[in-house]
Amino acid sequence: MEKSKFDSILQACACANLRTVSRSLTKLYNQLLQPTGLKITQYYMLVNIYQYKKLSISELSDVMMLDQTTATRNVNVLIRNKFVHVEKDEHDSRSKCVFLTSIGLKKLYEATPIWMKVQEKIENEIGTDNYQYLLRTLTQVQHIISHYD
Amino acid sequence: MEKSKFDSILQACACANLRTVSRSLTKLYNQLLQPTGLKITQYYMLVNIYQYKKLSISELSDVMMLDQTTATRNVNVLIRNKFVHVEKDEHDSRSKCVFLTSIGLKKLYEATPIWMKVQEKIENEIGTDNYQYLLRTLTQVQHIISHYD
DNA sequence: TAAAACTATATGTATATGCATATCTTATTG
DNA sequence: CAATAAGATATGCATATACATATAGTTTTA
Numbered sequence: 001m002e003k004s005k006f007d008s009i010l011q012a013c014a015c016a017n018l019r020t021v022s023r024s025l026t027k028l029y030n031q032l033l034q035p036t037g038l039k040i041t042q043y044y045m046l047v048n049i050y051q052y053k054k055l056s057i058s059e060l061s062d063v064m065m066l067d068q069t070t071a072t073r074n075v076n077v078l079i080r081n082k083f084v085h086v087e088k089d090e091h092d093s094r095s096k097c098v099f100l101t102s103i104g105l106k107k108l109y110e111a112t113p114i115w116m117k118v119q120e121k122i123e124n125e126i127g128t129d130n131y132q133y134l135l136r137t138l139t140q141v142q143h144i145i146s147h148y149d
Numbered sequence: 150m151e152k153s154k155f156d157s158i159l160q161a162c163a164c165a166n167l168r169t170v171s172r173s174l175t176k177l178y179n180q181l182l183q184p185t186g187l188k189i190t191q192y193y194m195l196v197n198i199y200q201y202k203k204l205s206i207s208e209l210s211d212v213m214m215l216d217q218t219t220a221t222r223n224v225n226v227l228i229r230n231k232f233v234h235v236e237k238d239e240h241d242s243r244s245k246c247v248f249l250t251s252i253g254l255k256k257l258y259e260a261t262p263i264w265m266k267v268q269e270k271i272e273n274e275i276g277t278d279n280y281q282y283l284l285r286t287l288t289q290v291q292h293i294i295s296h297y298d
Numbered sequence: 299t300a301a302a303a304c305t306a307t308a309t310g311t312a313t314a315t316g317c318a319t320a321t322c323t324t325a326t327t328g
Numbered sequence: 329c330a331a332t333a334a335g336a337t338a339t340g341c342a343t344a345t346a347c348a349t350a351t352a353g354t355t356t357t358a
Binding site: 004005006007009010012013014015016017018019020021022023024025026028029040041045047048050051055064065066112115118119121122123126127130131133134135137138140141142145146148 | 153155156158159161162163164165166167168169170171172173174175177178185189190193196197199200213214215249257261264266268270271272274275279280282283285286289290291292293295297
């Protein structure tokens with residue numbers, strides 16, 4: 001009755017588990033955010049742009065831990081939807097600064113209660129302490145990945 | 150010195166945290182798997198196909214919690230690379246069964262030690278108990294998402 | 299200062315992902 | 329049994345993601 005060694009991969013794989021939960025939560029958020037016309041990726045990028053006030057595309061990719069080319073394309077989606085606009089940096093014309101438009105700001109405020117509702121549901125159902133513990137563990141995993149030799 | 154309410158979103162958002170770690174780990178795996186020509190998504194799909202022996206595309210999408218259309222396309226990548234082949238089901242000609250080729254099986258065995266090395270590193274560094282706890286918590290989150298009203 | 303090195307952004311290519319929908323096949327039902 | 333419902337797969341479309349590389353601008357250095 002011995003189980004194949006591949007059994008444990010299916011059950012235990014950190015990557016698969018993280019990817020699955022990540023996909024599911026992304027999907028749930030995208031469904032709930034539908035009325036706002038935002039995807040969760042876009043919402044989260046808007047939060048970052050709002051929070052950091054003045055941010056170039058590569059700074060944005062840094063803080064969001066995205067590849068620069070991904071950040072460029074994701075910003076383009078936001079531009080197409082008129083949620084952000086970009087301006088050439090006055091001191092470095094290679095650089096582009098990203099800003100929220102008034103539409104983007106409105107969307108940010110429109111989507112936040114939806115974000116909050118799911119977030120609170122998760123935090124409440126697994127408990128505040130457990131949730132903090134989850135975040136710390138994820139940070140630990142992130143650290144291991146970043147420092148992988 | 151009051152912080153904006155958006156600060157806590159940046160720090161605490163379950164979706165963003167999960168997506169970030171998931172992206173990072175995917176990236177690390179894809180780099181390490183480079184010599185095999187597999188991506189981690191493809192590897193994990195091969196493991197599932199191997200483990201379940203006989204599996205239609207929609208069954209595959211079920212066990213991997215992927216959309217059926219995503220499963221179809223991901224299988225197509227594996228077919229293009231000759232890692233799997235498909236046969237029409239004998240009893241239901243709508244259905245397609247997916248099987249590993251010998252190349253696919255070889256790739257599976259080639260990639261598994263690479264998967265294992267990272268997996269063990271993570272488990273060891275955060276500790277076996279903590280890791281089990283992480284998996285349980287992720288399952289809990291998955292459950293909350295699946296049963297969201 | 300001119301050449302070289304570095305930095306910021308963009309583009310081509312490929313995979314991953316899901317929604318809406320189409321097509322074809324099997325199952326159900328009046 | 330014919331009509332309808334249900335199921336399996338595929339396709340069009342759009343976004344997300346990263347790598348390799350190109351292009352353009354800035355900084356460093358010989």
